[in-house]
Amino acid sequence: xxxxxxxxxxxxxxxxxxxxxxxxxxxxxxxxxxxxxxxxxxxxxxxxxxxxxxxxxxxxxxxxxxxxxxxxxxxxxxxxxxxxxxxxxxxxxxxxxxxxxxxxxxxxxxxxxxxxxxxxxxxxxxxxxxxxxxxxxxxxxxxxxxxxxxxxxxxxxxxxxxxxxxxxxxxxxxxxxxxxxxxxxxxxxxxxxxxxxxxxxxxxxxxxxxxxxxxxxxxxxxxxxxxxxxxxxxxxxxxxxxxxxxxxxxxxxxxxxxxxxxxxxxxxxxxxxxxxxxxxxxxxxxxxxxxxxxxxxxxxxxxxxxxxxxxxxxxxxxxxxxxxxxxxxxxx
Amino acid sequence: xxxxxxxxxxxxxxxxxxxxxxxxxxxxxxxxxxxxxxxxxxxxxxxxxxxxxxxxxxxxxxxxxxxxxxxxxxxxxxxxxxxxxxxxxxxxxxxxxxxxxxxxxxxxxxxxxxxxxxxxxxxxxxxxxxxxxxxxxxxxxxxxxxxxxxxxxxxxxxxxxxxxxxxxxxxxxxxxxxxxxxxxxxxxxxxxxxxxxxxxxxxxxxxxxxxxxxxxxxxxxxxxxxxxxxxxxxxxxxxxxxxxxxxxxxxxxxxxxxxxxxxxxxxxxxxxxxxxxxxxxxxxxxxxxxxxxxxxxxxxxxxxxxxxxxxxxxxxxxxxxxxxxxxxxxxxxxxxxxxxxxxxxxxxxxxxxxxxxxxxxxxxxxxxxxxxxxxxxxxxxxxxxxxxxxxxxxxxxxxxxxxxxxxxxxxxxxx
Numbered sequence: 001x002x003x004x005x006x007x008x009x010x011x012x013x014x015x016x017x018x019x020x021x022x023x024x025x026x027x028x029x030x031x032x033x034x035x036x037x038x039x040x041x042x043x044x045x046x047x048x049x050x051x052x053x054x055x056x057x058x059x060x061x062x063x064x065x066x067x068x069x070x071x072x073x074x075x076x077x078x079x080x081x082x083x084x085x086x087x088x089x090x091x092x093x094x095x096x097x098x099x100x101x102x103x104x105x106x107x108x109x110x111x112x113x114x115x116x117x118x119x120x121x122x123x124x125x126x127x128x129x130x131x132x133x134x135x136x137x138x139x140x141x142x143x144x145x146x147x148x149x150x151x152x153x154x155x156x157x158x159x160x161x162x163x164x165x166x167x168x169x170x171x172x173x174x175x176x177x178x179x180x181x182x183x184x185x186x187x188x189x190x191x192x193x194x195x196x197x198x199x200x201x202x203x204x205x206x207x208x209x210x211x212x213x214x215x216x217x218x219x220x221x222x223x224x225x226x227x228x229x230x231x232x233x234x235x236x237x238x239x240x241x242x243x244x245x246x247x248x249x250x251x252x253x254x255x256x257x258x259x260x261x262x263x264x265x266x267x268x269x270x271x272x273x274x275x276x277x278x279x280x281x282x283x284x285x286x287x288x289x290x291x292x293x294x295x296x297x298x299x300x301x302x303x304x305x306x307x308x309x310x311x312x313x314x315x316x317x318x319x320x321x322x323x324x325x326x327x328x329x330x331x332x
Numbered sequence: 333x334x335x336x337x338x339x340x341x342x343x344x345x346x347x348x349x350x351x352x353x354x355x356x357x358x359x360x361x362x363x364x365x366x367x368x369x370x371x372x373x374x375x376x377x378x379x380x381x382x383x384x385x386x387x388x389x390x391x392x393x394x395x396x397x398x399x400x401x402x403x404x405x406x407x408x409x410x411x412x413x414x415x416x417x418x419x420x421x422x423x424x425x426x427x428x429x430x431x432x433x434x435x436x437x438x439x440x441x442x443x444x445x446x447x448x449x450x451x452x453x454x455x456x457x458x459x460x461x462x463x464x465x466x467x468x469x470x471x472x473x474x475x476x477x478x479x480x481x482x483x484x485x486x487x488x489x490x491x492x493x494x495x496x497x498x499x500x501x502x503x504x505x506x507x508x509x510x511x512x513x514x515x516x517x518x519x520x521x522x523x524x525x526x527x528x529x530x531x532x533x534x535x536x537x538x539x540x541x542x543x544x545x546x547x548x549x550x551x552x553x554x555x556x557x558x559x560x561x562x563x564x565x566x567x568x569x570x571x572x573x574x575x576x577x578x579x580x581x582x583x584x585x586x587x588x589x590x591x592x593x594x595x596x597x598x599x600x601x602x603x604x605x606x607x608x609x610x611x612x613x614x615x616x617x618x619x620x621x622x623x624x625x626x627x628x629x630x631x632x633x634x635x636x637x638x639x640x641x642x643x644x645x646x647x648x649x650x651x652x653x654x655x656x657x658x659x660x661x662x663x664x665x666x667x668x669x670x671x672x673x674x675x676x677x678x679x680x681x682x683x684x685x686x687x688x689x690x691x692x693x694x695x696x697x698x699x700x701x702x703x704x705x706x707x708x709x710x711x712x713x714x715x716x717x718x719x720x721x722x723x724x725x726x727x728x729x730x731x732x733x734x735x736x737x738x739x740x741x742x743x744x745x746x747x
Contacts, residue, residue, distance in 0.1 A: 124599030146529030
């Protein structure tokens with residue numbers, strides 16, 4: 001029987017052993033991730049950036065979907081924790097994909113890997129691996145289908161905390177293609193748990209998933225209403241394919257309605273920050289003057305990404321180690 | 333003259349208003365007497381004290397995979413309580429020609445287990461473009477024709493399929509699904525799909541295809557049965573069609589009466605099925621329709637090996653292996669008070685018999701196809717010991733109360 005995804009990632013005493021989703025994690029645990037990441041930011045500013053927390057451990061970057069930036073930040077994070085890192089880009093073969101996936105993982109497990117950083121196009125892939133394939137390898141979800149991208153969400157939380165002094169009481173708007181966005185889902189869960197006053201999603205009906213309000217957010221179709229009084233505006237990337245699948249008429253109409261311009265940004269609070277998980281499409285979801293403007297913290301997000309990934313990798317490895325010690329203890 | 337006496341069983345057949353502990357006498361494959369004293373010449377007796385004798389269940393749709401699977405699946409069907417199984421045409425190879433159907437019929441007869449009733453394909457290769465040789469398929473032993481869940485190319489093809497079938501009085505089964513709306517969906521479109529980030533199948537994929545089918549059934553006058561209903565709204569459409577004078581029957585898979593989209597939380601690929609598991613509101617409406625005698629229940633049995641389900645949710649093969657423990661599983665709904673026992677048995681035997689135009693049930697003169705069920709037996713379903721080749725049984729690893737102890741097809745004890 002499958003367990004709830006949120007439970008699978010925790011040890012018996014509630015510590016992190018995988019990082020699969022922000023959903024269902026306690027405020028204390030999310031705060032611990034942010035505090036740990038904060039402490040790593042200070043080490044990143046030193047000349048010698050390495051800490052020995054993962055020394056002797058092998059981390060495998062397992063990317064079934066293309067990604068340059070996320071993979072690179074995970075690689076850097078692992079190296080700064082002194083781990084050995086192996087990068088694997090695995091194109092999905094069309095035949096017997098499930099089998100290939102499992103065989104690949106079992107082979108890697110047999111090489112005594114300690115952690116898999118997994119990106120996969122199918123929702124639930126990281127959970128499937130953690131629960132059914134290699135339960136004693138720490139799994140860090142680097143994005144699964146439309147389901148979750150928890151490290152991205154946590155680096156966004158860190159960004160808000162560092163630039164707005166905290167998440168409690170803040171009004172946060174997430175704008176654009178919510179339907180296809182694993183980032184948005186992970187952000188909504190984290191923002192709710194960390195006490196945001198209101199989470200808003202803004203977009204056209206075709207890009208808003210069914211019953212999204214059940215996740216605890218308010219739905220807006222118009223920027224004029226949705227951006228009012230916001231402390232944080234998070235823009236999502238719009239993929240070009242959306243035009244072909246009859247979800248949108250054109251990029252220009254989307255930009256006219258939802259593209260973040262200086263005029264639209266004035267609807268939010270004057271000190272509102274602008275975020276984007278990247279890579280940005282200038283002139284599609286965000287105007288260059290806003291992306292490069294004073295309120296934009298997009299580049300800060302990237303540098304916090306390494307610290308957040310170091311934090312969850314260190315925490316999950318420690319949780320796995322604890323379980324391993326308990327298993328060995330029982331066996332003795 | 334062969335004869336058999338079943339003694340002291342609780343005879344249970346709502347279609348015959350029968351619920352009492354009596355004896356039953358079978359002669360030459362038919363029920364010769366109920367409740368009467370057993371004549372001295374009858375030598376074969378079965379003492380069925382503490383057991384139920386019920387009409388054999390009739391399955392309106394199961395996928396048996398390939399002809400090679402017939403012995404295992406027909407045996408698993410018997411253990412689940414089915415004496416008759418309609419085999420869906422989306423087998424490998426597709427049941428779209430008389431020679432293949434002939435081979436299936438012979439293989440099933442040789443296996444001597446549950447009676448396999450082939451549902452031939454409506455279109456060649458189930459592609460939905462050209463008509464299959466419908467008359468030839470029926471002459472070879474198909475009980476009805478169906479396109480399984482494969483789409484018709486357009487409304488024109490569906491219209492012609494129905495017109496042609498109507499010409500020869502061929503009954504057809506339609507499983508309504510608008511492929512352009514269901515698309516890559518792998519679960520019910522709703523709050524759970526949104527939370528899990530899985531692509532949803534909207535209810536409209538079923539209701540639009542159903543509306544289209546009902547209008548064409550009315551226009552062509554074809555005798556039609558609607559397979560695998562999953563939504564409350566579909567029941568309303570069927571109700572309205574009946575009020576308009578369209579004689580149409582329908583079934584829902586057992587899984588849709590037991591599970592909902594909430595069971596998908598945790599990404600357990602076991603719950604990747606078609607039709608998709610819908611909301612609790614839909615499940616309640618389906619249960620109510622079964623209780624009212626308006627909806628039959630099918631197994632929607634679809635056996636897979638372990639590897640087919642050992643994949644991410646969307647990538648796993650859809651379907652559940654339902655035969656092992658089917659009747660005990662269905663009876664859990666009675667134990668929970670969600671279905672009346674009479675309604676459940678009706679939905680699994682009398683209604684399907686009516687759909688297929690079969691004479692069935694515990695009545696003197698009828699062919700004796702029935703099962704003996706022991707309600708207080710306890711059975712553990714070990715994955716390695718399942719009768720079906722399918723390892724994707726929702727009961728694997730579980731223990732359930734109740735067990736089929738014997739099965740009879742046309743008077744013969746086959747299990």
